[in-house]
Amino acid sequence: MKKTRNQKAWFMVLPVLILVAFSAIIPLMTVVNYSVQDTFGNNNFFWVGLEWFEEILASERVHDALGRQVTFTAIILAIEVPLGIFIALHMPKKSGFWSSLCLVLLALPLLIPWNVVGTIWQIFGRIDIGLLGYTLDKIGINYNYTQNALDAWITIIIMDVWHWTSLVVLLSYAGLRSIPDSYYQAAKIDQASGWAVFRHIELPKMKGVLLIAILLRFMDSFMIYTEPFVVTGGGPGNATTFLSIDLVKMAIGQFDLGPAAAFSLIYFLVILLVSWAFYTVMMSMDKENDI
Amino acid sequence: MAKITLSNLAHSYLNNPNHDDDYALKTLNHEWTDGTAYALLGPSGCGKTTLLNLISGLLTPSKGKILFDGNDVTELKTAARNIAQVFQFPVIYDTMTVRENLSFPLKNRGMKKDYIEKRVIEVADAISLSNILDKKANGLTADIKQKISLGRGLVREDVSAILFDEPLTVIDPHMKWQLRTQIKEIHKNLGHTMIYVTHDQTEALTFADKVIVMFEGEVLQIASAAELFERPEHTFVGYFIGSPGMNILPVTIEEGNAVLGGHNIMLNAKYKKLNGKIELGIRPEFVTLTNDPFALPVTIDRVEDVGHYKIARARFQNHQINIILNECDEIKSATTHVIFDKKKINIYQDDWRVKP
Numbered sequence: 001m002k003k004t005r006n007q008k009a010w011f012m013v014l015p016v017l018i019l020v021a022f023s024a025i026i027p028l029m030t031v032v033n034y035s036v037q038d039t040f041g042n043n044n045f046f047w048v049g050l051e052w053f054e055e056i057l058a059s060e061r062v063h064d065a066l067g068r069q070v071t072f073t074a075i076i077l078a079i080e081v082p083l084g085i086f087i088a089l090h091m092p093k094k095s096g097f098w099s100s101l102c103l104v105l106l107a108l109p110l111l112i113p114w115n116v117v118g119t120i121w122q123i124f125g126r127i128d129i130g131l132l133g134y135t136l137d138k139i140g141i142n143y144n145y146t147q148n149a150l151d152a153w154i155t156i157i158i159m160d161v162w163h164w165t166s167l168v169v170l171l172s173y174a175g176l177r178s179i180p181d182s183y184y185q186a187a188k189i190d191q192a193s194g195w196a197v198f199r200h201i202e203l204p205k206m207k208g209v210l211l212i213a214i215l216l217r218f219m220d221s222f223m224i225y226t227e228p229f230v231v232t233g234g235g236p237g238n239a240t241t242f243l244s245i246d247l248v249k250m251a252i253g254q255f256d257l258g259p260a261a262a263f264s265l266i267y268f269l270v271i272l273l274v275s276w277a278f279y280t281v282m283m284s285m286d287k288e289n290d291i
Numbered sequence: 292m293a294k295i296t297l298s299n300l301a302h303s304y305l306n307n308p309n310h311d312d313d314y315a316l317k318t319l320n321h322e323w324t325d326g327t328a329y330a331l332l333g334p335s336g337c338g339k340t341t342l343l344n345l346i347s348g349l350l351t352p353s354k355g356k357i358l359f360d361g362n363d364v365t366e367l368k369t370a371a372r373n374i375a376q377v378f379q380f381p382v383i384y385d386t387m388t389v390r391e392n393l394s395f396p397l398k399n400r401g402m403k404k405d406y407i408e409k410r411v412i413e414v415a416d417a418i419s420l421s422n423i424l425d426k427k428a429n430g431l432t433a434d435i436k437q438k439i440s441l442g443r444g445l446v447r448e449d450v451s452a453i454l455f456d457e458p459l460t461v462i463d464p465h466m467k468w469q470l471r472t473q474i475k476e477i478h479k480n481l482g483h484t485m486i487y488v489t490h491d492q493t494e495a496l497t498f499a500d501k502v503i504v505m506f507e508g509e510v511l512q513i514a515s516a517a518e519l520f521e522r523p524e525h526t527f528v529g530y531f532i533g534s535p536g537m538n539i540l541p542v543t544i545e546e547g548n549a550v551l552g553g554h555n556i557m558l559n560a561k562y563k564k565l566n567g568k569i570e571l572g573i574r575p576e577f578v579t580l581t582n583d584p585f586a587l588p589v590t591i592d593r594v595e596d597v598g599h600y601k602i603a604r605a606r607f608q609n610h611q612i613n614i615i616l617n618e619c620d621e622i623k624s625a626t627t628h629v630i631f632d633k634k635k636i637n638i639y640q641d642d643w644r645v646k647p
Contacts, residue, residue: 180380180382182378182379182380182382182456183382185347185349185369185376185378185382186376186378186382186440186443188349188368188369188370189347189369189370189374189375189376189396189444190395190396190399190443191370191396191399191400192395192399193399196395196399199386200384200385200386200387200395201384204384204385204386205385
């Protein structure tokens with residue numbers, strides 16, 4: 001069978017192709033280009049193969065940053081997800097003034113630009129003029145995020161919790177609101193305890209949105225840059241130098257474009273891989289529900 | 292199992308109801324006898340679900356009392372009332388197996404393990420779920436899920452009544468019949484008081500011993516299917532039950548006859564003088580075609596064949612009259628005459644039936 005071919009259709013997708021090329025493919029290819037070459041200046045590049053990748057994968061500095069990153073993300077998820085669910089469970093169930101007020105208050109941190117969030121907390125935590133730092137200092141708690149690594153970590157974690165828990169709350173709340181009343185009524189009739197209602201009704205019904213919340217929080221916290229950069233600049237020492245901060249230091253601070261490019265690609269692949277794993281798990285759970 | 296008494300019960304969703312129209316359920320006195328199957332029938336928004344939720348304790352009434360076997364339970368919570376309820380959409384615990392679903396209410400009440408095990412098997416047998424007890428409840432079809440919800444009520448031996456809130460809404464048509472028969476069977480075998488809310492008259496009439504017809508928050512009639520058919524107490528009942536519903540025609544009563552647009556219609560009994568809006572109700576089943584030139588002349592607009600019978604849509608002056616014809620009845624001309632079976636005529640004053 002012979003199909004009539006109309007090559008004109010290609011012109012239809014051309015604008016999108018150009019757009020995607022400029023926004024994603026071409027920048028990514030320059031990174032790929034850098035990652036396999038080296039230069040001694042004068043714009044003379046020569047091929048080095050996978051040397052940079054080997055160097056990055058073996059680099060202790062990158063390992064340390066990765067360790068800090070994984071720790072940070074794990075702590076963030078461990079706090080924000082349960083806390084978000086907890087707050088969502090205690091929000092007003094009926095729509096009205098109070099639930100609207102809660103939603104607006106919760107949405108506020110999400111609307112603030114990230115560098116402003118960083119600045120707010122940078123000032124808030126200062127012991128000379130910041131409300132938090134000054135108060136802690138005055139009541140005799142030795143707090144200084146610029147010198148003490150633990151203080152820096154605590155500050156950044158609290159900042160992230162303040163900034164992003166709302167997202168988990170909003171998603172969980174949407175999930176909770178979609179549960180029909182009859183489930184709660186049936187649970188009452190069955191004399192189910194509060195815990196049983198949560199375990200067997202609310203949690204299963206929230207599963208879908210929770211997975212999305214976890215995925216979003218994982219991706220965002222794994223790529224976190226702006227806020228810790230503004231607050232601590234990666235310090236004290238390298239204590240809060242997460243992957244993206246380290247990457248920027250390598251690329252722009254030291255101008256090691258080759259290793260930085262290899263680093264970016266590995267970083268990108270890690271996030272892609274974990275997200276893909278999440279997505280696959282989510283899809284298989286959906287399928288289970290459909291049977 | 293228990294007798295349920297409603298005494299001056301009324302409910303409004305507003306905080307300060309002062310007008311009759313503010314009430315979703317208008318004042319009601321009724322006694323639900325133990326072991327009877329009731330159906331609450333009425334159009335959407337007539338207060339059926341409100342009444343059901345009052346009995347189950349999901350709502351607290353604005354006025355009046357609810358008594359179970361003479362004990363006031365008005366202020367008691369749902370769990371303390373020993374009520375089972377099956378909802379419109381199947382409610383099951385997704386994370387559990389069928390067996391765990393059925394044992395859940397017993398476990399919450401702190402029953403012994405071997406008792407639970409025995410009881411669950413008994414109930415599963417009664418509602419034919421035994422062969423899927425260990426399946427996840429999640430992946431089952433809607434009709435089986437509804438059976439699980441029902442089973443979760445049945446496992447409790449002390450259950451006072453089982454309430455059904457339009458339980459067949461999401462069930463496939465061919466399964467509806469089967470599930471309804473099964474519920475009826477369970478009622479026969481176990482003898483629970485059952486209250487079944489529906490807006491489908493076939494469902495109500497086939498299921499219940501007594502049907503309660505509601506309209507705009509008011510109970511219009513509580514009667515058996517036959518009574519609802521023969522002697523609807525209110526024009527709405529006549530119109531709502533039957534397919535098509537009762538013909539309601541405005542008449543005047545003169546010298547023992549009903550007069551419809553200048554034409555005399557013979558009545559079976561003498562009525563005293565009536566004031567207000569007087570109407571005559573006659574079911575389409577009791578209207579017959581005739582050659583008698585002195586009978587009521589009508590014009591036939593169209594005839595609908597619904598399989599085992601035909602419906603003729605006829606007109607006398609401006610009044611629509613539906614006639615149910617046998618499959619073999621032939622209509623020879625568009626203008627013909629009809630007679631009403633005088634024994635089956637009901638007379639209504641301001642929508643309520645008057646006795647002769």
